Amino acid sequence: MIIAIDGPAGAGKTTISKALAARLGYTYIDTGALYRGFALKAQREGVDINDDARLKKMCDEISLYFKNDDGELRLYLDGADVTKEIREPQMSMMASDISARPMVREALLHVQRELGRERKVILEGRDIGTVVFPEADCKFYLDASVEERARRRHKDFVKAGKEVAIEKLIEDIKQRDHNDSSRKHAPLMQADDAIHIDSTNFSFDEVIDQLVTIIKNKQG
Numbered sequence: 001m002i003i004a005i006d007g008p009a010g011a012g013k014t015t016i017s018k019a020l021a022a023r024l025g026y027t028y029i030d031t032g033a034l035y036r037g038f039a040l041k042a043q044r045e046g047v048d049i050n051d052d053a054r055l056k057k058m059c060d061e062i063s064l065y066f067k068n069d070d071g072e073l074r075l076y077l078d079g080a081d082v083t084k085e086i087r088e089p090q091m092s093m094m095a096s097d098i099s100a101r102p103m104v105r106e107a108l109l110h111v112q113r114e115l116g117r118e119r120k121v122i123l124e125g126r127d128i129g130t131v132v133f134p135e136a137d138c139k140f141y142l143d144a145s146v147e148e149r150a151r152r153r154h155k156d157f158v159k160a161g162k163e164v165a166i167e168k169l170i171e172d173i174k175q176r177d178h179n180d181s182s183r184k185h186a187p188l189m190q191a192d193d194a195i196h197i198d199s200t201n202f203s204f205d206e207v208i209d210q211l212v213t214i215i216k217n218k219q220g
């Protein structure tokens with residue numbers, strides 16, 4: 001059983017997917033982390049993402065894999081744990097930019113399909129239900145208003161002791177939405193057979209309950 005959860009930045013995909021995986025006994029895979037890993041390598045090595053030759057070399061050489069550390073998914077880039085580094089705020093837009101390059105998408109397509117061969121898996125991203133696993137058993141498109149998504153992000157930043165203006169978060173989210181939905185290859189969009197869930201006015205628990213009910217019905 002493959003569960004695909006797609007949607008824009010800050011819609012709660014990560015929190016929801018993690019909780020869902022724990023509740024249902026599934027493996028959870030954060031595909032955005034892979035694009036972030038790619039962006040981190042490009043940044044560290046000073047690779048211009050529009051330089052086809054260097055990007056190709058990077059695609060051929062990069063090593064990206066997850067390790068499960070006591071239920072916590074950690075990303076390894078070229079053998080080193082980069083779980084923390086890929087969450088730096090500037091990595092979001094860099095990941096979005098590099099994810100528009102078809103070469104990068106192609107390289108990660110194989111990685112994601114390989115990861116999806118696990119028996120019970122939840123993958124969250126932008127194109128899981130449309131491109132990576134169009135045959136997924138259960139597809140969700142998780143959304144929320146831009147303001148609500150920014151408010152949730154803001155809460156996370158405050159919790160982490162970081163100060164950032166909510167107006168700036170709204171602008172960043174709008175820009176990333178635009179970037180991810182307007183790219184030519186595998187843009188962010190809802191699959192025809194995905195269930196649309198707008199979580200703006202729902203609590204975390206309400207969304208989880210909604211998803212669990214739908215999945216259990218599908219499982220029969």
Ligand code: DC
Nearest residue numbers: 031032033035095096099125126127
């Ligand atoms: O989910 P995230 O914010 O960590 O993702 C970072 C970027 O990676 C996102 O802005 C677009 C890209 N991405 C993608 O193109 N396809 C995916 N399946 C997952 C992420």
